[in-house]
Amino acid sequence: MNSNGDSQSARARARVPGPSAATGPDGDPSYAAARPAPDAYRRGAAGQASVGAPRGSASVGAPAGRAAVGAASVGSARVGAAYGPGQGTGSYGGRAAVARAAVRPSAGPDGFGDLGGGGNGLPNRKDLTKLAKRRRRANVLTAAAAVVVILLGAGVVGGTWFFDGVDLPQPKSEDQATTIRDANNKVLAKLGSQNRTVVPDKSIPVMVQRAVAAAEDKNFYDHHGIDFLGIARAAWNNFTGGDKQGASTITQQYARHAAELKDISYNRKLREAVIARKLESKYDKQTIMGLYLNSVYFGEGRYGIEAAAQGYFGKSVLAAPNSPRALTVSEAAVLASIIKQPEPVKGGHKGFDPNINPDAAKDRWQYTLNNMLEMKWITPEERAAAVWPEKTLRPIDSGKSSGDAADKPVGMIIRHVKQELRDMGIDDDEQRRGGLDIKTTIDPDMQKAAEESARRSSEDSPMHDKPKSYQAALIAIDPNNGQVKAYYGGDNPTGLDYAGYMDGETGQIMDAGGQSPGSTWKPYTLTAGLQKGISFETHWDGTEKRIGGGTISNAGADPGRVCGGQIKFCQLEKATVQSYNFPFYWIANKVGPSNVLKAAKDAGIRHIWTDAQKDGTSKLIDLERTDASTWNKYFAEEIGFGQYRVVPLEHANGVATIINGGVYHKAHFIASVSRRDENTGKMVTYKSEKTRGEPVFPADQMSDLLGVLQKIPAHANKVLRNGRPAAVKTGTWEFNKKGGSGDAWMVGGIPQLAATVWIGGANKRVELKSGPNGTGRDMFGSSTPGAVWKTFMDKVTAKLDMKIERFPDRQRTGDPNSPLQNGKQPPPPPADPQCLIGFLCPGGNNNGGDNNGNNGGGNNGGNNGPGGNNGGNNNGDGGDNDGGDPTTTFPGQFLTGNPPRETDGTPGTGG
Structure with a gap:
């Protein structure tokens, strides 16, 4: 059995021909015991054979009164089953097939051939009479005659009925491999169960087509789908007790594949022959050869001539003739010779893969060239010059390529690629058919930096000394076009996607996903406020109770020290840098949670989770499919400071x-999708990214916001290398009602790149600590997340030698006297006649790190004032709350009823 399911003689088809008739048509007795090749077109036909027709009858499904069409036994029973790649059932492609042994029939009760032969392949009865032999031979000849009658289209009623009853299947749409590449065109992964690249038949060199015909069916260009001489030769050899032979042409082999004819019977052979004739009447030889060469199996997991050319020789049938990547005659003959039996059969012939059985492959190669x-497809000079292509033959790939993302963190992007393909209109069926070449937006240098910065296994990562129960996620996006340049959502690419919470099977956001962003949400609240005319110069009263009663906590800060002791007159800009909560609660109240x-x-958030409902579960809200009527139902003023869970990837987009x-540019992973043009064979762009942005916020308001966010890196002691300007926001959300940290974030970026870092629990929430092995103080946004963020940004800007760019100059917007503010202008400080020079005064206006908390309350932290140095140079220690006592503890509750509280801005953390 060859790779196309053709029954073969152990000697006649498993070897190259030789001169001795005693060794069979192919010569060489060394293959006499060889078993046939795997069936590339057949799945698991186990031990079936046709049963000889009763005396005087050889009909195949013909109705009464119609001519008998022979289904008589021809004296061979096939046993065994073809096995597909890595499985116990047969499949098209027939890798590692178990061959079917040829078994001669024994005499039946009436003297006809019976299929109950002995297990050793010999007849059960040694005393077959001459009459029985003659009857057996007569049955076989009758069946052969019936085949001829049918195929010649003679006006025999039974033949006509059978011929017309067989439908011509449409050519199969062959499954292909889809290649996924990074932004530098390096292969990340190949998808698809079959490594195949379909190429136009007109693009396959004639020399390659002729090599295949020479190996498989040298009369291909002369017959009309059926090789009658081959049938007669094979039949006579079988009938006379010689080696069992098949006579399937290339057209028949493809017919069997296209019609998925898998059973082993004369009925199948008849249908195969009829379909072959119909194929030949509809398509020309070049088309049929192209269909065949795009479908047939070549071993080592390669389907189709293009995958074989690339896999065995690193060449292409699409290359220009005589170019370095074009196949030579010798290489084409090697590939053609493999088709007969691409892989070894257990206990039998080892096949014709030149990497597995080079001696047999060379013999078969000689046969093809001869x-x-x-x-006369090559000249005597070309034949004499043919040399075994040992130098260009590639060895078997021992494993996955270095670019294979299947078991690497970057493999997580594949699920996002698949979902984006669906969004582009490329559904799952088309994806399964493959043949796509997908260029992603992933920058390999940035991806490497992301993994080195966020993975616990990386010694360069601030996560390296953290417990296994801790998990980080990092997403980097080019803000100028929305391209996701790096994506780390966990070490297991088939596991939980901590960066996107996307289900790997459905591509949908998981119901139980998301994390509370804490103060990193505040830029959206500020944006809503700026749109309503609220200026950063407005003032807010931190002593006012929330609606319905209850104190708004500021992460345990001493109310007497909040805003430099001016809690009733806190300016919004300072409250943003120091990350106090109360202004954001009241902004949400004034402008409305829905705004x-x-x-x-508008910025990019698409999904958000509600608080726990009556059944104890949170409800996932799709913001694109809902409106203010739904939002106001589920979300209250706590929306202002990040209580509700969101998807890190969407937050990074925002x-x-x-x-x-x-x-706004939608965050995306696909730059372009290409597929092969059916006529030219060239890859052409099929789908591509949308690069046009959508202005969603006024530029002057954003410059105002970015001007404030640029003050936070110094406050959090996370200034980038070379003093590169950056705009960031830190955030933390508590572990439980008693306090602690459960989610910690740092988000922000430079004009060329935005990055978001989240740290939380792996599989379940854990209480995060900033010290080694889960010890030390509570983790906050400015500690480990900030360190991961800075490590990544410094690596990327150094590796890519990014130019230092600055944000647009700040334009102050809004109304400092906005009626929406609930605070008042602070009273002027009393004049002190003795205070002539600032450094002679005890702390002055810079007491404990006033002056908007610049430098973390550091050098501006009032070196001569109380709390100055304690709130200063020690990484912003105490600078968070104007030089407050680092040992300040959390109050017992945040709001009435003890809901989760935002813990960003804890004393001694810098946010």
Whole structure:
């Protein structure tokens, strides 16, 4: 059995021909015991054979009164089953097939051939009479005659009925491999169960086509689908007790594949022959050869001539003739010779893969070249010059390529690629058919930096000394076009996607996904406020109770020290840098929670979770399919400071919009999708990314916001290398009602790149600590997340030698006297006649790190004032709360009823 399911003689088809008739038509007795090849077109036909027709009858499904069409036994029973790649059932492609042994029939009760032969392949009865032999031979000849009658289209009623009853199947749409590449065109992964690249038949060199014909069917260009001489030769050899032979032409082999004819019977052979004739009447030889060469199996997991050319020789049938990547005659003959039996059969012939059985492959190669010479497809000089292509033959790939993302963190992007393909209109069926070449937006240098910065296994990562129960996620986006340049959502590419919470099977956001962003949400609240005319110069009263009662906590800060002791007159700009909560609660109240959500949606947030409902579960809200009527139902003023869970990838998209001055680009992983043109064979762009941005926020308001966010890196002690300007926001959300940290973030970027970092629990929430092995103080946004963020940004800007760019100059917007503010202008400080020079005064206006908290309350932290140095140079220690006592503890509750509280801005953390 060859790779196309053709029954073969152990000697006649498993070897190259030789001169001795005693060794069979192919010569060489060394193959006499060889078993046939795997069946590339057949799945698991196990031990079937046709049963000889009763005396005087050889009908195949013919109705009464019609001519008998022979289904008589021809004296062979096939046992065994073809096995597909890596499985126990047969499949098209027939890798590692178990061959079917030829078994001669024994005499039946009436003297006819019976299929109950002995297990050793010999007749059960040794005393077959001459009469029985003659009857057996007569049955076989009758069946052969019936085949001829049918195929010649003679006016025999039974033949006509059978011929007309067989439908011509449409040519199969062959499954192909889809290649996924990074932004530098390096292969990340190949998808698809079959490594195949379909090429136009007109693009396959004639020399290659003729080599295949020489190996498989040298009369291909002369017959009309059926080789009658081959049938007669094979039949006579079988009938006379010689080696069992088949006579399937290339057209028949393809017919069997296209019609999925898998059973082993004369009925199948008849249908195969009829379909072959119909194929030949509809398509020309070049088309049929092209269909065949795009479908047939070549071993080592390669389907189709293009995959074989690339896999065995690193060449292409699409290359220009005589170019370095074009196949030579010798190489084409090697590939053609493999088809007969691409893989070894257990206990039998080892096949014709030159990497597995080089001696047999060379013999078969000689056979192919000799046939090419005989058919005058090559000249005697070309035959004499043919050399075994040992130098260009590639060895078997021992494993996955270095670019294979299947078991690497970058493999997580594949699920996002698949979903984006669906969004582009390329559904799952088309994806399964493959043949696509997908260029992603992933930059290999940035991806490497992301993994080195965020993976616990990386010694360069601030996560390296953290417990296994801790998990980080990092997403980097080019804010100017929305391209995801790096994506780390976990080490297991088939596991939980901590960066996107996307289901790997459905591509949908998981119901139980998302994390609370804490203060990193505040830029959306500020955006909503700026849109309503609220200026950063407005003042807010931190002593006012929330609606319905209850104190708004500021992460445990001493109310007497909040805003430099001016909690009733806190300016919005300072409250943003210091990350106090109360102004954001009241902004959400004044502009409405739905307007805060709208700003977040416009920036890029698409999904958000509610608080736990009566059944104890949170409800996932799709912001694109809902409106303010739904939002106001589920979300209250707590929306202002990040209580509700969101998807890190979407949050990264929203931050990128702000970094880009209010121009939105949807975050995406696919730059372009190409597929092969059926006529030219060239890859052409099929789908491509949308690069046009959508302005969603006024540029002047964004410059105002970015001007404030640029003050936070110094406050959090996370200034980038070379003093590169960056706009960031830190955030933390508590572990439980008693306090602690459960989610910690740092988001932001530079004009060329935005990055979002989240740290939380792996599989379940854990209480995060900033010290080694889960020890030390509570983790906050400015500690480990900030360190991961800075490590990544410094690596990328150094590796890519990024130019230092600055954000647009700040334009102050809004009304400092906005009626929406609930605070008042602070009273002027009393004049002190003795205070003539600032450094002689005890702390002055810089007491404990006033002056908007610049440098973390550091050098401006009032070196001569109380709390100055304690709130200063020690990484912003105490600078968070104007030089407050680092040992300040959390109050017991945040709001009435003890809901989760935002813990960003804890004393001694810098946010």
